[in-house]
Amino acid sequence: MVILINPLHHSSYRVVFSENRDIIDKTVNNIIEWLKTGSSDAKRPIDWDWDVEIIEKDDDHILLEAFHPKAYLKLVILVKYDQYLIKMAVNPLYPTKFLDNKDRIILYYYLLKANLNLPLAKVSLFGEDDEVLFLVDLDARTLGKEEFNHALEALYYSVIAFAKALEIQDEVINKYYENVSEALMDRLAKGEKPEQLVEYLIVKAGLPRDKAEEIVKETLYLMKKEAERRKTEETTLIM
Secondary structure, rough: OOOOOOOOOOOOOOOHHHHHHHHHHHHHHHHHHHHHHHOOOOOOOOOOOEEEEEEOOOOOEEEEEEEEEOOOOOEEEEEEEHHEEEEEEEOOOOOOOOOOOOHHHHHHHHHHHHHHOOOOOEEEEEEEOOOEEEEEEEOOOOOHHHHHHHHHHHHHHHHHHHHHHOOOOHHHHHHHHHHHHHHHHHHOOOOOHHHHHHHHHHHHHHOOOOHHHHHHHHHHHHHHHHHHHHHHHHHHHHH
């Protein structure tokens, strides 16, 4: 799961005029509409039917999280009112803090070179473990659907290129399946049945039925093991 403590958020003292706030709110609503309204068999990511959730909202910022089972990783969108800015990010969850100095310097050299060559996207580090983060900055007052789609595609292109360069495709794929299982667990918690989850994966992710059934079965197993673990912990506390 993507960590929701926002590494991109920093203080600012700019004044936001009410007319600009209205424009930014309209842009946020547009983004949600662009992502939610679509079809899973569409060719472009912007035209898929994403699951979108507002994670945080106050006078300073709005934080959105979006997921689609065709996307490798979750999308995090931070809208800052005081900067008229949208930061859209994808995190391949690759910590660099634990690399030895030589490997870290080589990686940072690669990332700096990548900043020059990546279309639209840039790469940075955040968090206590110095995880690699791909992000795009967009103007919240002027953003249109096509520009948003170009940025969206650039982020996922950047992650794929990064994974290939470091030969960590397996780690990205494993994270993808974790995200899928998490989405399935959310749907189960809302009352959906296993067969509905299978259909969800067939329709939205384009998976064959046998693969979809395998993922749902594994998710149910993980949920059962987690329930047993919690029950054991509760029993231990009572005793």
